[in-house]
Amino acid sequence: MFVSDDFVFLHLQKSAGTYVIDRLAQVLPGAVTGGHAPLRAGPRGRVVAAAIRDPWDWYVSLWSYGCMGEGEVRGRLTAPHGRILRQTVRATLARRLGPRAAWARLRTEHERNPAFWCDLYASADDPERFRRWLRAVMTLPGCRHLPDRYPLLPLRGQVGFMTFRVLGLFTDWSAWHAGAHRIHGPADALDFYRRHCIVNHVLRTERAEADLEALLGSLGIAAPAVEQAQAPARSNRSKRCRHADYYDADTIALVAEKDRMVVELFGYTPPEPAA
Numbered sequence: 001m002f003v004s005d006d007f008v009f010l011h012l013q014k015s016a017g018t019y020v021i022d023r024l025a026q027v028l029p030g031a032v033t034g035g036h037a038p039l040r041a042g043p044r045g046r047v048v049a050a051a052i053r054d055p056w057d058w059y060v061s062l063w064s065y066g067c068m069g070e071g072e073v074r075g076r077l078t079a080p081h082g083r084i085l086r087q088t089v090r091a092t093l094a095r096r097l098g099p100r101a102a103w104a105r106l107r108t109e110h111e112r113n114p115a116f117w118c119d120l121y122a123s124a125d126d127p128e129r130f131r132r133w134l135r136a137v138m139t140l141p142g143c144r145h146l147p148d149r150y151p152l153l154p155l156r157g158q159v160g161f162m163t164f165r166v167l168g169l170f171t172d173w174s175a176w177h178a179g180a181h182r183i184h185g186p187a188d189a190l191d192f193y194r195r196h197c198i199v200n201h202v203l204r205t206e207r208a209e210a211d212l213e214a215l216l217g218s219l220g221i222a223a224p225a226v227e228q229a230q231a232p233a234r235s236n237r238s239k240r241c242r243h244a245d246y247y248d249a250d251t252i253a254l255v256a257e258k259d260r261m262v263v264e265l266f267g268y269t270p271p272e273p274a275a
Contacts, residue, residue, distance in 0.1 A: 001037055004030030007219060008043070010050040010169050010199065011036050013071075014061040016208040017051055023212060027221055036165075039198065040173045049201035049215055050170055051208065054268050055162050055259040056252065060243040062161075063133050067124035073137075073161075076147040077117040084109055101152050112145045127246045127274060134251050137161060138258050155183045160258035163189050167261075171196040186260040193261060202266070244271035 002009040002021045009024055011017035013036050021032055039048065053061070066074030076084075088105055091097035097105075120133040136142035140157040143150070150156055150164050167189060168176055175196040183189050201218070203211035252270045256263060 001034040001039070002028075002030055002032055003034075004028055004046075006046050008039055008046050008048045010039060010048065012050055012052065012165060012169055014058055014065065015051040015053040016203075016205045020051055020203065020208060020212055027216065028219070036169070038169050038173045038176070042172065042174070043198050047201065047219065048199050049203065050199045051203040051205055051211075052166070052262070052266050053205040054243070055160070055262045056247060056255050056268075056271050057205075057243040058162050059134055059160075059255060060130065060246050063121070063130050064124040067121045069121075072147050074117075074121055077112070077137075077145055078114050078121065080114060081109060081112070084112075101149075104152055108141070108144045108151070111141055117145075130246045131248060131251050134254065138254055149180065153180050153183070155180070155185070155189065158185045158258070159183070159189050159261065160255065163259045163261045167193060170199045172198050186258070189261040190264060193265065204266070245274050247271055247273055249273045 001011050002024045007028065007030070009017075009021060011021060011034075017036075024030070025032060062071065062073060065071045066077075085106070088097065088102050092099065092102040117133075117136075120129050120136070123129060137146060138157070138160060143157045143161070145151065146156075146161055148164075148168070150161060153164075155164065163186070167180070167183070171193060175192075179192065179196075183192055201215050203215060252273055256270055262268065
């Protein structure tokens with residue numbers, strides 16, 4: 001997250017956020033803080049921007065980043081059982097996790113097979129591994145092992161993990177914290193987003209540089225300052241082929257169904273399935 005007195009950029013993982021934040025830090029006064037955290041304090045009159053990504057591309061990037069041994073999702077899915085137990089106990093004692101949520105997590109932990117998940121991350125060049133991984137994280141029981149509040153909410157297995165992340169970041173935090181349990185499917189997710197969205201400017205990863213220039217122009221950053229700022233190298237890149245090469249017809253339809261909110265809001269179209 002990048003925060004200044006009158007502007008905030010929210011960082012959705014795997015959506016060019018690191019690149020955008022590095023560029024913003026060159027031309028705007030402010031602080032980089034909070035990683036992928038939501039804006040708990042609310043906009044308070046500030047302009048709020050965020051970046052979005054094609055959902056089919058987003059899942060390939062999330063998975064291939066895990067194939068590099070990186071990322072919160074891979075860490076949660078492949079962790080030894082003892083580590084999850086210790087983390088759950090510490091979070092409960094520190095009151096970051098309520099007793100009911102802790103019990104729900106521990107109750108399903110015995111179902112998780114770390115070796116199964118490690119195998120799905122064995123090669124970023126294997127479309128079939130990606131498809132098996134995607135089906136597992138999109139449906140029960142596999143999606144019960146994803147990080148954050150996702151496994152504890154009625155929306156688990158009904159809306160995609162990307163939709164969950166977008167809702168938690170792009171909408172009012174107080175409304176999300178109080179109302180996430182009322183979301184049961186894609187239609188509920190879309191309605192909640194439209195009622196509680198706090199983002200004024202959305203940049204698209206596929207045209208991040210052009211959208212960033214437009215955003216800076218709207219903030220009154222003079223063209224010379226924009227042109228003179230050195231564009232930082234992209235970081236956190238995932239090594240992979242074109243995202244369309246990883247999908248077949250069934251997995252394309254799966255993302256279209258579970259992440260319908262993102263598809264409809266931002267006008268993304270499905271890729272052609274791999275030959």
